[in-house]
Amino acid sequence: MLSFFMPHDHHDEDAHSLLPSEPALRVKALETILVQKGLIDPAAVDAIIDRYEHHIGPQIGAGLIARAWSDPAFKAQLVNNTDGILSDLGFGGRQGEHIVVVENTPDCHNLVVCTLCSCYPWPVLGVPPAWYKSDAYRSRAVREPRQVLAEFGVIIPPEQKIRVWDSTAEIRYLVLPMQPAQSLGLDESELALWVNRNAMIGTGLPQPPAET
């Protein structure tokens, strides 16, 4: 069954792959019209795309979490003055006007969803993964978070409650995971490698780098 998807098996694919997907075509058409009307500068659009493709991603959030684990004063700032800290560090902007940091504790695991669409803290996590935008995740994360987490491989003990945060256009959430005991004593740059994207959405836990 799997061989159907193998790269060498592409008799019919070549013809299809010549054309971009429909959303890509529509985006291209829109861009062409906006450029022709002089409403946007293609170089500015390229710069924004390059920024989100190559510069803005979960490594930014991971750096913040690692620093919070290493420095209690920074952690207090990150939790209590999130917008101020992010703006000082240059991580404000699109889709991140109000970011709220929610801290996991032995009593409470935090999980982030956007039930309405796909609101997400772009400046610290980059572009959201496809599953974050799926109907299944958006509806089930609220109804049966414990089951959804189990499907992500995260088993939450019964005594730990799960708090689900519904992102909106105004508020985006970033999960501050608990630092794994095995990572105690590592420096900030090593710790950052333990923090994966899902751990900051709540659908994962920090992992040793080799297992991520």
Ligand code: FE
């Ligand atoms: Fe949304």
